[in-house]
Amino acid sequence: MDPGPTEDRLLYTSDYLRYGRQMILDGFGLEGQIKLQRSSAVVVGAGGLGCPALQYLAAAGVGHIGIIDHDKVELSNLQRQVLHSEQMIGKPKAYSAAEAIRRINSGIQVTTLTEMLSPSNALSLLQPYDVILDCTDNAPTRYLLSDTAVRLGKPLVSGAAQKYEGQLCIYNLGQNGPCYRCIFPKPPAPQAVGTCEETGILGAVTGIIGNMQALEAVKLITGLHDGNATLLLFSAISSPPFRSIKLRARQPTCPACGQQGPKPHIIEGTDYVTFCGGARPNWLEQGLIAGSPGERIRVEDLRREMDLQEQYLLIDVRPRTEFGICHLPGSKSIPLSELLAEPATHIPAIRTTKIFVLCRLGNDSQIAAQVFRDLDPNLNVRDVVGGLRAWSQHIDPQFPIY
Ligand SMILES: Nc1ncnc2c1ncn2[C@@H]1O[C@H](COP(=O)(O)OP(=O)(O)OP(=O)(O)O)[C@@H](O)[C@H]1O
Numbered sequence: 001m002d003p004g005p006t007e008d009r010l011l012y013t014s015d016y017l018r019y020g021r022q023m024i025l026d027g028f029g030l031e032g033q034i035k036l037q038r039s040s041a042v043v044v045g046a047g048g049l050g051c052p053a054l055q056y057l058a059a060a061g062v063g064h065i066g067i068i069d070h071d072k073v074e075l076s077n078l079q080r081q082v083l084h085s086e087q088m089i090g091k092p093k094a095y096s097a098a099e100a101i102r103r104i105n106s107g108i109q110v111t112t113l114t115e116m117l118s119p120s121n122a123l124s125l126l127q128p129y130d131v132i133l134d135c136t137d138n139a140p141t142r143y144l145l146s147d148t149a150v151r152l153g154k155p156l157v158s159g160a161a162q163k164y165e166g167q168l169c170i171y172n173l174g175q176n177g178p179c180y181r182c183i184f185p186k187p188p189a190p191q192a193v194g195t196c197e198e199t200g201i202l203g204a205v206t207g208i209i210g211n212m213q214a215l216e217a218v219k220l221i222t223g224l225h226d227g228n229a230t231l232l233l234f235s236a237i238s239s240p241p242f243r244s245i246k247l248r249a250r251q252p253t254c255p256a257c258g259q260q261g262p263k264p265h266i267i268e269g270t271d272y273v274t275f276c277g278g279a280r281p282n283w284l285e286q287g288l289i290a291g292s293p294g295e296r297i298r299v300e301d302l303r304r305e306m307d308l309q310e311q312y313l314l315i316d317v318r319p320r321t322e323f324g325i326c327h328l329p330g331s332k333s334i335p336l337s338e339l340l341a342e343p344a345t346h347i348p349a350i351r352t353t354k355i356f357v358l359c360r361l362g363n364d365s366q367i368a369a370q371v372f373r374d375l376d377p378n379l380n381v382r383d384v385v386g387g388l389r390a391w392s393q394h395i396d397p398q399f400p401i402y
């Protein structure tokens, strides 16, 4: 039985072995390990970025790790959210991640929170931690985290990843480091930011950024960080894949961290969703309610039309890559982007009695149907409500949802 640390043996005996490989590094040493052990870090979002970040923070021996995530594990998460497993589908991500990192390191304290971070709880939930990691996926939470980090005077290690690309930055670093608002004073339009579900993401890309978030946190805690704020840009398909931009200093006029000091009640008084342009539309629901009835067709009716053996044309307007994943038999691929670029070239091919336009969720198909109507008002065009997702839900459960 290891009696535990003493005055001249500051770690458990087994911890000298466990952490020896990093303790022998110049600039790290026993001192670095003790700093890690006495430190705390909170990871907001236990998804694609949060999982690898948590894995390395736990393995390195950060003494207290907080995990905040309100979501549950889904099958589509497992491609990149590497702490979760098939057995954990349906369970809260915070618990799943906590269990996984406790298996890696039983010597650390792990606190889980299954609440959504919001203006009313952010200060109290993040206050106990030395370093905050932003591993979330939406603009309102990014601004909220930044304002909270400024108010609490803590560094915010922020990661983002989409498609083949990633970004990494530490905000509110030291005395002069800018906050997220300094660099991005205006949020992007809600329709300009897609979720991983909409835009796609390669798992290893989130792995790279999430690992680097853990690395930056370890550097901050152990004093290895040089204190310079830079924005690191990564693209898996560019050469070279990494670029680094030196960030300007804190903006004197910034409402969060500027010279006037934070605007009073900036956290409590901000509706972050409205600030970021309002709630993102629920595309699926929107697809189910928009449009006039004569211009739309439900999947059940499409099925009947297809069975009638009459002439019809079924146009799938998803990108070709998605068409290549799965499509309905007999459907013709005309990607929306190609249709919008050169509408007229597609018109001769579609002079058929009935034209049905289809996409993944039922939104792009509405745009495409309108393009056809604008080209020729006599065309009998209807878009398929709810798209292929609805086809899978109501007609053919074997048709893949992705
Ligand atoms: N305000 C918030 N409070 C707590 N957790 C948050 C907040 N905003 C986002 N998250 C969490 O951040 C994580 C982001 O990870 P990621 O985008 O990889 O997962 P996802 O949302 O499950 O992905 P997908 O878009 O494929 O469904 C999610 O688990 C999400 O629940």
Ligand SMILES: [Zn+2]
Pocket (backbone or CB within 6 Å): 178, 179, 180, 181, 182, 183, 250, 251, 254, 255, 256, 257, 258
């Ligand atoms: Zn600022």
